[in-house]
Amino acid sequence: MGEDCVNVRCCELQVCVGDAVILTDVSFTCCSGEWMVLTGPSGAGKTTLLRAINGLCPPSAGRVWALGSWMPGRSRRQAQGVWRRTGTVMQDVALFETQRVSTNVETALRAGGVPSRAAREQAHEWLDRFGLGDKLDEYPQSLSGGEKQRVALARALAPRPQLLILDEPTSHLDDGSARIVINAIRGLVEEGATVVMSSHHEAQVAEHQTCRITLESGAVTSVCR
Secondary structure, eight states: OOGGGEEEEEEEEEEEETTEEEEEEEEEEEETTOEEEEEOSTTSSHHHHHHHHTTSSOOSEEEEEETTEEESSOOHHHHHHHHHTEEEEOTTOOOOTTSOHHHHHHHHHHHTTOOHHHHHHHHHHHHHHTTOTTOTTOOGGGSOHHHHHHHHHHHHHTTOOSEEEEESTTTTOOHHHHHHHHHHHHHHHHTTOEEEEEOSOHHHHTTTOSEEEEEETTEEEEEEO
């Protein structure tokens, strides 16, 4: 694939927290239409790598390229441009607790320029698709862990982002809900989106992934394409 389709690139990335080295010498490239899965034991550095790609965790050394700009060196305007084109779900899901379920998803759509009425309709469609059609007017605190995760996924996927960063996105879902989510992600990949996700459930995504990276103790130990 040509350089113009590269959406994510890590070059000798290192992340340290205090004296602890969390990631060391991580290098890889991920292009448009690729679905990359990060595997490895707990504490291997998967979440930190996802945060580094999204600009939430600055590199201690090396560089990260995402959607057209490098970090370090990314301006505030460039960072905002990356975030607008990125859908992210981390393990804390980070829903807006004072907003209803539907509004959580609508807000993401409106931020991407979708008019209010269309945003409401699209939000309802995605929530219904994820089995949450009866939760539109609920607040996040009334939801189960799996329901919160599905709301967060609907919010991330609904704007059809160019890049999806997902940390264990099916960890709280039953098999049926997980299949629905995986199929929705696959649809965006087929449209050209790039997905970088961590998972302990390799069987769920084995037939869809285009690349698997294994991390151990903060280092890449294998890359399978």
